[in-house]
Amino acid sequence: MDYFEVLEKRYSCRKFTDQEVEDDKINKILEAGRLSPTAVNFQPERIYVCKSKEILEKLSSACKYTFNAKLIFVIAYDSNVSWKRRSDGTEFGPVDAAIVTTNMMNAATALGLGSTFVCSMHEDKVEEILGLPNNIKVLSLLPVGYPAEVKAHGARKNIEEIVEYR
């Protein structure tokens, strides 16, 4: 699948079959995360691969949007490592973690898998479940699996509504 086909085909998949995601696909998704660009190349991302029944159950108590997936990546960043812009102190860890999540999500599509970028959760609870220290901040969950249905991505605005040439 070429890159633009991936962008066109990807949609937020919220229904998965019971088929387990193979380790080689998990590793490819992780590699897509690892190759992601980060501010100043500080690479503050931390990725937790959640597969055990116990952890998955706990995660579903902290987030309504786990969709019964048998595989959930939790994408976080280390706030001790992430870049802070000098001019205004803006912290770029969440931006870096969002780029990592996006690349992993698109990689999942390219591998014939479904996923959804999820940020609505009790992030403190997720951090507690994973036993993370205070400097590791959770940005997103990425439930991944084989899609149980074929859908299209959501409607988008026209290009004229979002782009201006100056």
Ligand SMILES: Cc1cc2nc3c(=O)[nH]c(=O)nc-3n(C[C@H](O)[C@H](O)[C@H](O)COP(=O)(O)O)c2cc1C
């Ligand atoms: C930053 C971000 C946060 C999101 N959080 C959630 C979420 O918590 N729960 C959920 O079901 N979908 C979530 N989504 C998925 C969006 O709802 C979805 O991408 C959007 O409706 C467009 O649909 P599409 O991905 O099928 O094109 C999130 C997407 C992004 C980019």
